[in-house]
Amino acid sequence: MTYDYDLFVIGAGSGGLAASKRAASYGAKVAIAENDLVGGTCVIRGCIPKKLMVYGSHFPALFRDAAGYGWKVGEAELNWEHFITSIDNEVRRLSQLHIGFLEKAGVALISGRGKLLDPHTVEVGDKKYTADKILIAVGGRPVKPDMPGFEHGITSNEIFHLKQQPKHIVIIGAGYIGTEFACIMRGLGSEVTQITRGEKILKGFDEDVRDNIEEGMKKHGINLIRKNILKQVEKVPEGLKLTLSDENQAPIIADTFLVATGRAPNVDGLGLENTGVKLIVDAAIEGPGYSTMKAIAVNEYSQTSEENIYAVGDVTDRINLTPVAIGEGRAFADSEFGGSRRVFSHEDVATAIFSSPEAATVGLTEEQARAKYGEAIKIFSTKFRPMYYVLPGVDEKTMMKLVVDSKTDRVLGAHMVGDSAAEIIQGVAIAVKMGATKKDFDATVGIHPSSAEEFVTMR
The missing domain is CATH 3.50.50.60 (FAD/NAD(P)-binding domain)
Structure with a gap:
């Protein structure tokens, strides 16, 4: 035919x-x-x-940090x-x-x-x-739950076209979209409240990644409300009134409501x-x-x-x-x-969360590795303040972690929270994909001074 x-x-x-x-x-x-x-x-x-x-x-933080290096920056x-x-x-x-x-x-x-x-x-x-x-x-x-007042909410489709910057934005959702936009809007100067049903954000990511991102979000002034369900959204003269499942939690008044509960x-x-x-x-x-x-x-x-x-x-x-x-x-x-029959591999796919702090990961989480390999798993990790933040006196931390199978010495997973995490993990992902061992990492000479060198100096 x-x-x-x-x-x-x-x-x-x-x-x-x-x-x-x-x-x-x-x-x-x-x-x-x-x-x-x-x-x-x-x-x-x-x-x-x-x-x-x-x-x-990121610019407001850069303006602030510049003062620590002797720069005088005017009103922004x-x-x-x-x-x-x-x-x-x-x-x-x-x-x-x-x-x-x-x-x-x-x-x-x-x-x-x-x-x-x-x-x-x-x-x-x-x-x-x-x-x-x-x-x-x-x-x-993006999907919205069929709940009272959720028609007043926007999704990740509409947030790029807001006519005015939100004064107070409430975000529901614990995934990477909700987490990233919470950090973006806070960095731009909006008051931000993030509401999630569970105890932690970013389900499925390594526990240390989840904890360190959330720690950073709190330091940056994001109001985190956990283990709560948004029951109702109503229009009121002040904007939007959001009522939560916890009766001890007072209703929240905001002008913008982002629904980031999944796709x-x-x-x-x-x-x-x-x-x-x-x-x-x-x-x-x-x-x-x-x-x-x-x-x-x-x-x-x-x-x-x-x-x-x-x-x-x-x-x-x-x-x-x-x-x-x-x-x-x-x-x-x-x-x-093309005459070249092949399968695309979905294993060891690196990914990043462009939150503040940024995070990136490749391979197995510690939890996944222990479930698969048991006691053979050995963890190498470090947490430190990068040199950049010393002069500004800012309490920002970077976390790095390697998940290793002690029987084969193979690196099964690499995880990072901190500046340039995506750029650094992209390179590390090549090594993980190729089956590099901890010995291979140890034998690699670090670039000093850099945060990335910590991946080859952890003992």
Whole structure:
């Protein structure tokens, strides 16, 4: 049978872009459909604008620290409108850049939301397209619990477009989005309250990472309310009134309310019911007011239960990170169009939390390692004040940790909380991925004076 395209991609985010360009480089005729700005969550309302906000939030501390080095810094004031507009302009520039990359690769860009009519037919608007293979790469979306007054809250989609800087922002959610934005907004000068259901933030991360980030957040003046559920949100003359489950906790008055309680695969409206694509039903986001989460089930080659339909990125139930979606997309294209069948490895994937203090991690946590290897696990760790903070007299700490299997001497995990954690762990991740031993770390000469050298001097 003759099809319009060899590959039709639904979703021009990180995974879809990577897969479409790679497939086209092998000579495949490719089309990609997108109903939003090209670039996906990372470019439009995720990694890129968030990191720019992180950079902006660091300046007040830099101005303060400068005095310790003898600099006289005058009054500083944030022009919020300039800040937000500049970030939006950069997002749009990058989106146009990605459109140019598609054109250069020979990929047809179709504007609109793709919907599957059958395993080989996609409808976009009032037009229908057929394809030999279809790749679903529509990503995820933030979810809000169906609770009284939560319609007054914003999500991570809207926070980049606030017309005014919040005076007091309340954030619910203990994941990396809630934690990062709590630190960003506090750094920019807003009063911040973060409310979580559990005792700690960042479930799944190493316990020392969780504890040290939270310790830093408290030092920076973030009001942390733990083991509480937000029961109701009401509009009042002063702004928003938030009532908590703990009757001893007085209601909170704020002008902005960020719901950062999780993300779900964006499967609605895809027409999956017209195909044999199966979903994984998982109540991963727990609590009152939440609906069941559904993700597309795939095998190690990103293939769904419908033979010619594939899925990559956050629409599946695998690791939800931009570089992972890109890796999955390229592995799919290599396997199906490049004559090089391969599986993308989801092991030892490094990740960072751009909080204040920053954190990054790769490999197994101490808890995971002990569960797998038992008493064979040996921990090497250090905690210190970096030299930068000595003259300003600031109580900022850096924590580093190596998780080692004493039987093989292999480094199973590396974790850091502190300045430039992401930059440092990216390099350490290469060693962990290659199976480096503690002896290899010890044999490496450190760069002095630097914080990073601590990873090769811990004994």
